[in-house]
Each structure stands twice: as C-alpha cells, then as structure tokens.
Amino acid sequence: MSPLFLLLPLVILTLASTLSFRYHSNSETEQYLSMISATNPSIAHLYSIGRSVRGQKLWVLALGLSPHRHTVGIPEFKYVANIHGNEVLGRELLLQLIDNLVNGYRNNEPWSLQLLNSTRIHILPTMNPDGFDNADTDCVYIQGRYNYNGIDLNRNFPDAFDGPQWNQQPEKHREPEVRAVIGWLKTETFVLSANLHGGALVASYPYDNSNGSELVGGASITPDDDVFVHLAKVYSLNHPSMRDKNDECGDTLFKDGITNGFEWYPITGGMQDYNYVWAQCLEITLELSCCKFPPAKDLPALWADNRKALLAYIQQVHLGVKGQVFDGSGVPVQNAVVEVKGRRNICPFRTDRHGEYYRLLLPGNYSFTVTYPGHEVLTETLSVPYGPDQYSAMKHDFWLRRTNVTTDRTPVNLAPNCNYVLRLEGGGSISRFTWTDVAMGLGLVVALRSQID
Known part of the structure; x- marks a missing residue:
C-alpha cells in the first residue's frame, strides 16, 4: 500500500x-x-x-x-x-x-x-x-x-x-x-x-x-x-x-x-x-x-x-397536517386520495407506500375528503395550527370504513396526465392508466367501467 x-x-x-x-x-x-x-x-x-x-x-x-x-x-x-x-x-x-x-x-x-x-x-x-x-x-x-x-x-x-x-x-x-x-x-x-x-x-x-x-x-x-x-x-x-x-x-x-x-x-x-x-x-x-x-x-x-x-x-x-390513512381493517393504505376543499390539484395528493400524507397549509380551518376504493368517502374538518415553531405539523390520521356493496362505486377523481390505480373489489390485479390513456382509447376505459357500472 x-x-x-x-x-x-x-x-x-x-x-x-x-x-x-x-x-x-x-x-x-x-x-x-x-x-x-x-x-x-x-x-x-x-x-x-x-x-x-x-x-x-x-x-x-x-x-x-x-x-x-x-x-x-x-x-x-x-x-x-x-x-x-x-x-x-x-x-x-x-x-x-x-x-x-x-x-x-x-x-x-x-x-x-x-x-x-x-x-x-x-x-x-x-x-x-x-x-x-x-x-x-x-x-x-x-x-x-x-x-x-x-x-x-x-x-x-x-x-x-x-x-x-x-x-x-x-x-x-x-x-x-x-x-x-x-x-x-x-x-x-x-x-x-x-x-x-x-x-x-x-x-x-x-x-x-x-x-x-x-x-x-x-x-x-x-x-x-x-x-x-x-x-x-x-x-x-x-x-x-x-x-x-x-x-x-x-x-x-x-x-x-x-x-x-x-x-x-x-x-x-x-x-x-x-x-x-x-x-x-x-x-x-x-x-x-x-x-x-x-x-x-x-x-x-x-x-x-x-x-x-x-x-x-x-x-x-412542518406547516399544515400530516398523518396516515387506514383502511377498514386498520392497515395503512397507499394511493388513497387526500384532498382539501378549494385546492383541486392537477394531480390529486395521495398517500405513499406507508399510507402517509403531508399537506402544507397555513393556519385555519380546512375540509378534507379522503377517497379509497372499496371504502366510504370520508370528509372531516380540521383546525390547523402553525407547526414550524414546534417543529411538527399537526398529526391527524384518517380511518376509513368499508362499503357494504359488492361493486366499488367510489368516485374516481381523474385529472390529465396523472397515474391512477384501480383495485377491484375482493382483490385482483391493479391497473395503472392516465386520463390521456383513456382519451386515446387504449382499452383501459374497460378497467374504469368495471369500477362504476
């Protein structure tokens, strides 16, 4: 050496x-x-x-x-x-x-x-x-x-x-x-x-x-x-x-x-x-x-x-709100849509692989809507404080309830050029598509119809 x-x-x-x-x-x-x-x-x-x-x-x-x-x-x-x-x-x-x-x-x-x-x-x-x-x-x-x-x-x-x-x-x-x-x-x-x-x-x-x-x-x-x-x-x-x-x-x-x-x-x-x-x-x-x-x-x-x-x-x-979204079995879920009323993003904010969401928001009252296939749409109003002084955003978890119908009729919020995931009720494959795919008629509209027919 x-x-x-x-x-x-x-x-x-x-x-x-x-x-x-x-x-x-x-x-x-x-x-x-x-x-x-x-x-x-x-x-x-x-x-x-x-x-x-x-x-x-x-x-x-x-x-x-x-x-x-x-x-x-x-x-x-x-x-x-x-x-x-x-x-x-x-x-x-x-x-x-x-x-x-x-x-x-x-x-x-x-x-x-x-x-x-x-x-x-x-x-x-x-x-x-x-x-x-x-x-x-x-x-x-x-x-x-x-x-x-x-x-x-x-x-x-x-x-x-x-x-x-x-x-x-x-x-x-x-x-x-x-x-x-x-x-x-x-x-x-x-x-x-x-x-x-x-x-x-x-x-x-x-x-x-x-x-x-x-x-x-x-x-x-x-x-x-x-x-x-x-x-x-x-x-x-x-x-x-x-x-x-x-x-x-x-x-x-x-x-x-x-x-x-x-x-x-x-x-x-x-x-x-x-x-x-x-x-x-x-x-x-x-x-x-x-x-x-x-x-x-x-x-x-x-x-x-x-x-x-x-x-x-x-x-x-550390502004705003953070937390997880749990399904009807108490399991954190990925790709649950977490939206804030009045803030319709081109691509909706969704939970990550840990079921987490983070929303940077100034102090105030906000109405949240959480959407996930096979579950009831959840709407809650949160009062958000100023988090940076405490080095932590407000923590709030969302707990979803399963729907009682066999066909999932959860509203799908589509937006241009965003990837979406469709999960069939009872399990099955996951289809990924974009609004552009549907508009171009690539056959994925069939996957969408299976969710809403």
Missing part, C-alpha cells in the same frame, strides 16, 4: 474539518461529502441518485436521526443546487449548510438538534457537474449553463401545460440528470424543496407555465398559492437584502423579494412545476446572487446573507 493512499484519509479529514470559503471541484465536493458521511454515521448518509452525461455521480447527503431510510411521521426535505452549471453559489452555500448543521449537532446547539431530530434533509450540491466543469467565471455569460449534451436541464422535465404528447415521450428524451431526479422523486416522498440559482435576487414560486386557465392577472396561480407566497416570503424576509434590494441585479423591484414564476418569465419543462404537479412536493426557485459566479472573496458575506434564510425555509416543512 502506497504512503499516498495512507495519507488520503488525513487529507480528506483536513479538507472537511476546515471547510474554506472557496469553490470546490466536483472531486473535492465528493470527498467532503464522503468524509461527513463516514465520520457522522448516526446522522449522515451519502448516496447517489444517478450519473451525469459524462458519468459523474450525482451525490446526495441525507441528514437526520434516521439518515438511511424514511421514518413514518418525519417529513422529507431537499435542497438542489447547480442545475445550471455556471450558477455556482448554491454549491458552496449547501456545503456550508452541511458543515453548519453537522457542527451544530455535535455541539448540541438547539437549532440543529431540533431540525435534525424532526426532519430528514437531503442535499444535492450539484445536479450538473459536467456544466460546472465547463463553466466560465463570468457573472453574466452562459458558458457551462447546459449539461454536456448542450441541454438546459431546467427545461427538460415533463410539463403539465405542454400537452400530453410531449409528457408521454419515452424517458430516452430526458437527459440522464433529469431522469435521475425523476427517479429520486419516486423513491422518497418529499414534502418541501428549493432549487438554488444565480443571476438575480428573488424567490420565485409556481407555476412557471400555464395553459390559460390558471392565469390571474399576469401570474399563473396554483391551488396552493397562499402557501407558496408564504414560503417565498420566509426566504426573502430572512435575507438581509432580497426583500428591498433585488432591483440591484437590473430587474425591476420585486415586491417583498418574491415573484410568481410565470409572471416573471414563462418557462416550459421546469423542475419546480414538475415537483409540485407530479411529486406533490412544494418547491420554489431561489435566485441568490446577481453574479452567476461570484468572486470567492464574496463567499463569506454571501453565506452570512443566506444562512438564516436557508434554515428558516427548512423549518417550513
């Missing part, structure tokens, strides 16, 4: 224990994340969600009391940076955030203990490592923005408003980095997320696109617009200049430092809309610096500007 190999752990430890304010290469970032995972196994777990075009792994560090796997009742949160390879500040902010959280936990600091004891936090410092390798240090130019295939990754996701034909295209039309994130969203039930960009100073929220029916004034409004506005303001109001000085980047002044994405400028195939529509994860986009590649000397001040906001935003994962 060579002396250099023996010294490698010491080099990695030195890199991590003295995380400096500079730009770290992809290999240095990987070494740092590996060290954190190896030296803090009780709260940190490093895993890869896939590879870039050039084969570089997309590394994610999970932090929490159960970093290796989901715990029922503990919400999943994520930060993603560097989707545009030349927008680099987010990479370093997320490394500093990891350092801050881990050291805070080691030192028994209450804020870190509370966050990591109540939340599983996933951090992907770079979604576009190939673009970063090609990036120029210029503040404005776009060299390095795209992946190695020359594709803008934040225009490559399926788009709810771009027509069913495009949404149904095979996965080969997606870039590997995008496929990796889509696959990631299928393995974890993320509740809240943000992606970090550069080139402006504003918190942007969905929708980024529209087919017209969502337009209110110049904005494209989601059913959860009040929550999105709140989330964006949590970040902007905890940042010392985002609220009042965002026009310094050359844009018009954004009131309160926030903007609806479509109202700012529409995009197709964006990641935040995909998260919200298909993964029932509320995500916003954070533009964190006028300069896309700020000088390294500015990094300490930029970290100081964003630290409080990054932590406050994570805490918002």
Whole structure:
C-alpha cells in the first residue's frame, strides 16, 4: 500500500474539518461529502441518485436521526443546487449548510438538534457537474449553463401545460440528470424543496407555465398559492437584502423579494412545476446572487446573507397536517386520495407506500375528503395550527370504513396526465392508466367501467 493512499484519509479529514470559503471541484465536493458521511454515521448518509452525461455521480447527503431510510411521521426535505452549471453559489452555500448543521449537532446547539431530530434533509450540491466543469467565471455569460449534451436541464422535465404528447415521450428524451431526479422523486416522498440559482435576487414560486386557465392577472396561480407566497416570503424576509434590494441585479423591484414564476418569465419543462404537479412536493426557485459566479472573496458575506434564510425555509416543512390513512381493517393504505376543499390539484395528493400524507397549509380551518376504493368517502374538518415553531405539523390520521356493496362505486377523481390505480373489489390485479390513456382509447376505459357500472 502506497504512503499516498495512507495519507488520503488525513487529507480528506483536513479538507472537511476546515471547510474554506472557496469553490470546490466536483472531486473535492465528493470527498467532503464522503468524509461527513463516514465520520457522522448516526446522522449522515451519502448516496447517489444517478450519473451525469459524462458519468459523474450525482451525490446526495441525507441528514437526520434516521439518515438511511424514511421514518413514518418525519417529513422529507431537499435542497438542489447547480442545475445550471455556471450558477455556482448554491454549491458552496449547501456545503456550508452541511458543515453548519453537522457542527451544530455535535455541539448540541438547539437549532440543529431540533431540525435534525424532526426532519430528514437531503442535499444535492450539484445536479450538473459536467456544466460546472465547463463553466466560465463570468457573472453574466452562459458558458457551462447546459449539461454536456448542450441541454438546459431546467427545461427538460415533463410539463403539465405542454400537452400530453410531449409528457408521454419515452424517458430516452430526458437527459440522464433529469431522469435521475425523476427517479429520486419516486423513491422518497418529499414534502418541501428549493432549487438554488444565480443571476438575480428573488424567490420565485409556481407555476412557471400555464395553459390559460390558471392565469390571474399576469401570474399563473396554483391551488396552493397562499402557501407558496408564504414560503417565498420566509426566504426573502430572512435575507438581509432580497426583500428591498433585488432591483440591484437590473430587474425591476420585486415586491417583498418574491415573484410568481410565470409572471416573471414563462418557462416550459421546469423542475419546480414538475415537483409540485407530479411529486406533490412544494418547491420554489431561489435566485441568490446577481453574479452567476461570484468572486470567492464574496463567499463569506454571501453565506452570512443566506444562512438564516436557508434554515428558516427548512423549518417550513412542518406547516399544515400530516398523518396516515387506514383502511377498514386498520392497515395503512397507499394511493388513497387526500384532498382539501378549494385546492383541486392537477394531480390529486395521495398517500405513499406507508399510507402517509403531508399537506402544507397555513393556519385555519380546512375540509378534507379522503377517497379509497372499496371504502366510504370520508370528509372531516380540521383546525390547523402553525407547526414550524414546534417543529411538527399537526398529526391527524384518517380511518376509513368499508362499503357494504359488492361493486366499488367510489368516485374516481381523474385529472390529465396523472397515474391512477384501480383495485377491484375482493382483490385482483391493479391497473395503472392516465386520463390521456383513456382519451386515446387504449382499452383501459374497460378497467374504469368495471369500477362504476
């Protein structure tokens, strides 16, 4: 064994224990994340969600009391940076955030203990490592923005408003980095997320696109617009200049430092809309610096500007209500539809494989309707308090009652481009189809008719 190999752990430890304010290469970032995972196994777990075009792994560090796997009742949160390879500040902010959280936990600091004891936090410092390798240090130019295939990754996701034909295209039309994130969203039930960009100073929220029916004034409004506005303001109001000085980047002044994405400028195939529509994860986009590649000397001040906001935003994962849905036998059930009156989402929110649901809601009274084949429709009104201060959303389980008829007549809430599951009464196969499938006459309408005839 060579002396250099023996010294490698010491080099990695030195890199991590003295995380400096500079730009770290992809290999240095990987070494740092590996060290954190190896030296803090009780709260940190490093895993890869896939590879870039050039084969570089997309590394994610999970932090929490159960970093290796989901715990029922503990919400999943994520930060993603560097989707545009030349927008680099987010990479370093997320490394500093990891350092801050881990050291805070080691030192028994209450804020870190509370966050990591109540939340599983996933951090992907770079979604576009190939673009970063090609990036120029210029503040404005776009060299390095795209992946190695020359594709803008934040225009490559399926788009709810771009027509069913495009949404149904095979996965080969997606870039590997995008496929990796889509696959990631299928393995974890993320509740809240943000992606970090550069080139402006504003918190942007969905929708980024529209087919017209969502337009209110110049904005494209989601059913959860009040929550999105709140989330964006949590970040902007905890940042010392985002609220009042965002026009310094050359844009018009954004009131309160926030903007609806479509109202700012529409995009197709964006990641935040995909998260919200298909993964029932509320995500916003954070533009964190006028300069896309700020000088390294500015990094300490930029970290100081964003630290409080990054932590406050994570805490918002505890808004609203969480719980499980149980069937007539007392078993948690997957794919039960959990809807809130007045918030008809393009894809209805459904329970995960643990029978869990999470609904981010501001304090108030809400009427919930829970639908599951073979069971009576359940409607309950809940009074929701403000959860983030207590690091826990309100917990409420729904208990369903079986219907007394032999044919399941449970109402099916269909929406375009969403996957549905039909379970025949008494067991049997599960059919998956979309509204588009039915409209195209692929024969799956027979499965639907068996549920309602």
